[in-house]
Each structure stands twice: as structure tokens, then as C-alpha cells.
Amino acid sequence: MNINLYRRRRLRSTQPILTRVQIRDLGRKIGFTSFRQSVEFFMDPYNYFKLSKIKMADIHQYLLDQGITHEKCPTTHIRQGDHSRVLISILFPGYPIIKASEQHYRDLRENRSPQAKVIDLAYDQLPVTDKFERLEELYSTPVDWHQRESKSKEYTVEIPLKRLNRSILVEGHASSKLNVRLFLYLWVSERMAWTPSSVCLSVDHSAKDCLSAQDKKLHEYGFNHIDITETTDAITKANRRSTGSLPFTFTFHGKRPNIRHVSVCAVVEKSSQELTSQLYVQTASLYIGQAMESSSRNVPLAQATQKQVIEQLRPFDLKDKLYLPKTETIFLSCAEKFLTAWNNHDKEDKEEDDKDIEIYTGGEYISVLDPIMLSRIEHPTRCIFCAHNTCFDAEVFFKFQVTSMQWKCPICLVKIRGIQDLYIDYHAKLALKKYPNEERFLLEKNDVYLPIEPLAPVQVDMKNIPEKRNVAEIISLDDDGDDADSELTSKRQRS
Numbered sequence: 461m462n463i464n465l466y467r468r469r470r471l472r473s474t475q476p477i478l479t480r481v482q483i484r485d486l487g488r489k490i491g492f493t494s495f496r497q498s499v500e501f502f503m504d505p506y507n508y509f510k511l512s513k514i515k516m517a518d519i520h521q522y523l524l525d526q527g528i529t530h531e532k533c534p535t536t537h538i539r540q541g542d543h544s545r546v547l548i549s550i551l552f553p554g555y556p557i558i559k560a561s562e563q564h565y566r567d568l569r570e571n572r573s574p575q576a577k578v579i580d581l582a583y584d585q586l587p588v589t590d591k592f593e594r595l596e597e598l599y600s601t602p603v604d605w606h607q608r609e610s611k612s613k614e615y616t617v618e619i620p621l622k623r624l625n626r627s628i629l630v631e632g633h634a635s636s637k638l639n640v641r642l643f644l645y646l647w648v649s650e651r652m653a654w655t656p657s658s659v660c661l662s663v664d665h666s667a668k669d670c671l672s673a674q675d676k677k678l679h680e681y682g683f684n685h686i687d688i689t690e691t692t693d694a695i696t697k698a699n700r701r702s703t704g705s706l707p708f709t710f711t712f713h714g715k716r717p718n719i720r721h722v723s724v725c726a727v728v729e730k731s732s733q734e735l736t737s738q739l740y741v742q743t744a745s746l747y748i749g750q751a752m753e754s755s756s757r758n759v760p761l762a763q764a765t766q767k768q769v770i771e772q773l774r775p776f777d778l779k780d781k782l783y784l785p786k787t788e789t790i791f792l793s794c795a796e797k798f799l800t801a802w803n804n805h806d807k808e809d810k811e812e813d814d815k816d817i818e819i820y821t822g823g824e825y826i827s828v829l830d831p832i833m834l835s836r837i838e839h840p841t842r843c844i845f846c847a848h849n850t851c852f853d854a855e856v857f858f859k860f861q862v863t864s865m866q867w868k869c870p871i872c873l874v875k876i877r878g879i880q881d882l883y884i885d886y887h888a889k890l891a892l893k894k895y896p897n898e899e900r901f902l903l904e905k906n907d908v909y910l911p912i913e914p915l916a917p918v919q920v921d922m923k924n925i926p927e928k929r930n931v932a933e934i935i936s937l938d939d940d941g942d943d944a945d946s947e948l949t950s951k952r953q954r955s
């Protein structure tokens with residue numbers, strides 16, 4: 461596969477499923493006079509967080525009228541950010557919304573007035589991996605621990621139970637089955653969270669230290685949170701009608717850190733299956749974006765492409781985005797439908813890419829055994845920076861790398877910044893489905909995976925073998941001498 465193409469496309473892949481006419485219409489709705497302004501606004505998912513509730517309802521209605529979505533417009537009770545998430549997931553299927561929402565929160569904090577009473581803590585600067593998706597801060601309070609010395613080295617903060625309510629509705633994230641966790645942070649300043657490596661935590665005066673060995677390991681990896689979700693029954697059962705508060709007592713070993721704030725935020729923890737699903741949708745959206753982009757200048761073609769995209773996505777609602785069997789189907793059907801758009805594009809880019817490709821030295825033997833588990837790959841994945849054709853399995857990768865802050869390709873060890881750097885290899889996926897028992901393939905130049913027949917003892921006429929033969933030039937062993945001969949001659953002529 462041509463990796464450079466993937467890389468370039470990946471970088472320009474945010475493309476809403478809107479035609480230019482629709483972008484202009486929507487721009488007028490929110491008061492833009494020029495088409496250029498509308499394009500700049502609607503192409504960037506992050507801008508959807510800037511829209512007021514009324515404008516979002518307006519846009520949503522337009523999308524319903526145009527048949528772009530069947531998702532009902534949420535009532536006015538929906539929180540602003542949640543409606544933004546819904547719109548982004550409709551218009552940018554597969555886009556990792558967290559990237560836009562974190563930028564939004566960062567902007568909010570940086571642009572707040574110096575008089576603002578509320579303290580915005582720097583969540584976006586906390587280390588997270590794609591495994592955790594931050595939702596929002598549930599509680600934050602200033603503490604005076606930095607000012608007073610406690611003899612017992614114990615410091616307590618009381619947190620109202622109703623603020624530890626996990627059952628918050630996250631419409632943009634859909635599924636109620638999401639694993640929402642509560643992360644507690646200790647802050648030495650508004651921007652710096654303290655790594656809780658040398659502390660004991662007791663919740664509700666229990667004698668037990670709530671920090672497990674697993675927590676301590678996470679802190680070594682660079683995470684700063686304390687997962688308090690299951691520390692007591694009171695928290696697991698908390699809802700918005702809960703009364704009273706819960707004392708959290710910290711005992712610091714060694715030097716007392718200057719803790720100034722304590723906060724709790726809600727986070728979605730994704731399983732490796734959910735992350736794999738996300739990767740399928742993300743790759744599918746790459747195909748969709750490409751198809752929309754290459755048809756955008758031709759209005760009837762753009763409309764036809766949009767219609768196809770909507771048809772492809774119709775059977776899947778927002779809840780299915782983290783459901784593996786459904787996302788695999790989305791991926792395969794989008795690839796089948798829209799890969800032609802890519803291939804047309806290939807021709808345009810061909811000249812440029814020919815410079816990147818080294819001299820073709822024949823096909824390559826590809827193992828489809830995962831480098832970590834040595835089991836057959838199910839979800840063939842690669843990083844956009846990898847220069848190899850071999851894949852690894854997405855689910856296995858997420859299972860083993862996800863708690864680490866530093867992701868690396870298990871094959872070439874290249875650094876992976878996050879899920880946005882990964883993609884599913886469609887041709888490898890097809891081959892794995894088509895030949896369910898093969899463990900090795902011959903990858904031809906045109907992305908065709910050929911199963912490797914088991915070797916049988918064959919009489920080879922030594923005279924027919926050219927001096928320097930490429931691995932790829934497989935000669936059908938069943939052919940008689942004459943045919944093999946002419947095959948070789950034609951190959952030589954071609955090259």
C-alpha cells in the first residue's frame with residue numbers, strides 16, 4: 461500500500477458530508493455573507509462548539525429537511541456541548557470528537573476574564589490516551605493544604621455525593637453502556653496536577669488505602685488521576701438526588717506537596733474492542749471524506765456522492781459507533797463503495813508518488829500473524845508513519861499498549877501519537893476474510909493479496925531460470941515448460 465498517500469490524506473481528512481450548496485445555505489443561516497467564511501467555519505469540527513443552542517437547532521432542522529440525518533433534534537434541555545457533539549457526529553462520521561472538544565475547553569479557559577470566579581483547571585494538559593475520553597468536570601474546590609501543616613499529615617476534603625453522579629447523559633457519545641469513571645485530581649496550581657505517587661487515600665473514614673498497585677503503576681506511566689469510581693458503594697450509587705457528602709482523606713508520605721485544588725472529572729473508559737470500533741469508523745470516514753472532497757466541485761456529482769454516503773450510514777445510528785460487528789460492516793461497505801474515488805485520485809497523485817516509490821522489486825511475503833500475540837490478525841492495522849506492509853492487530857495493540865503514555869508500532873517501533881495515526885488496511889482485511897485459514901500471503905504491487913500455496917516437490921528445468929529472479933515472479937507450477945517460458949519473456953519485456 462502506498463503509505464505516503466495515506467499519510468497525506470489523513471492530514472486533510474476532516475470533511476463534512478455537505479455539498480458546497482449546503483455549506484453556503486448553512487453559512488447564511490448563521491449570518492455569514494461570504495462562501496469562503498462558511499467553508500472555513502463548517503469544515504472545522506471545533507467551530508461547532510461555538511454555536512448557540514438556537515443556531516444548532518436551526519442547523520439540525522436543515523439537516524433533517526435535507527435528509528442528511530434522521531437523528532431527532534434534541535430538546536432545548538440538551539446541554540450546548542452535547543448538541544455540538546451530536547452535530548459533529550452526524551457531519552463528520554468517525555471524527556474523534558475529543559480532539560475538537562478539548563481545543564474548545566482550552567480556548568474557554570484561555571479567554572476567560574481575569575475577574576472570573578470559577579477556576580478552570582487545565583484538564584487538556586493532563587496526559588490521557590485515547591482509552592480515556594474526558595467528559596467534564598463534576599466538582600472542583602480550592603483547599604488550603606499548602607498553608608497549613610497537619611501533624612498527622614492527613615488532609616481531608618468533603619465532596620457532596622450528588623456531585624459524584626456518574627449517570628450524566630452524554631448524548632453525543634450515545635450509548636448508555638459507556639463505562640463512565642470518576643477521576644480525582646490534586647492540583648498544585650491551576651495548570652499543574654500533582655502525581656499522586658506517595659500518598660494514601662481513605663474514603664469515608666475507612667482504614668483501607670484506596671490506591672491499588674495498578675493505580676501506582678499508572679502514575680509511573682505518567683497519569684495523574686486517582687480512579688475513585690468504585691472506592692465505596694456510596695459513590696457507585698450516587699445520583700443527582702443523593703444527599704450528604706463523602707470525606708476523602710489523604711496522607712502524604714515524605715514532603716507535603718502544595719496542593720491548592722481538588723477536582724473530580726468524569727471520563728469514559730473505552731475497552732480495546734470499543735477502540736477498535738472507533739478505528740474502523742475513523743478509517744471509513746477517511747474514504748467518505750475523500751469521496752466528498754473529490755466530488756465537491758461538481759454539484760450533481762457531489763449530491764450523488766452525499767446520497768450514497770447517507771445511504772451507507774443510514775443503518776447505523778450514533779450508538780453503533782463503538783459496537784465492533786457494526787463498525788466492521790460500515791468500514792467494509794464504505795471501502796467497497798468509495799474506494800474508487802480514491803483510485804481516481806491515485807492517478808492524479810501518481811506522478812508525485814512515483815518519486816516516493818523505490819524500484820519495484822517484486823511482491824512481498826506478508827505474515828498475518830500478530831507480532832504481539834502470534835495469533836492470526838483480525839483487525840489489520842498500521843500507523844501512518846510505518847514504512848512496512850505488515851500489519852498488527854488493532855484489538856491486541858489496544859489491549860497491551862493502551863495504559864502506556866507512549867504508543868509504539870509493535871513492528872517498527874515508530875512513535876504513534878494516538879488513534880488518529882492508525883488505520884485499518886482494507887486490502888489486508890479483505891484477504892483475511894477471503895482466505896480464513898491462510899497465515900501468509902504474497903502481496904502484489906496492486907495491493908492484491910495472494911494465498912501462498914503449500915510447496916510441492918517440482919521438477920524445475922534449470923535452463924529456464926533467469927540469472928536474477930525476483931521473488932515475486934511466481935511461475936505457476938502446473939504450467940508446462942512452454943507456457944512458463946512465454947510468461948517469463950513477456951514479463952521481461954514489460955520491465
Ligand SMILES: [Zn+2]
Pocket residue numbers: 843845846847848869870871872873874
Ligand atoms: Zn510500524
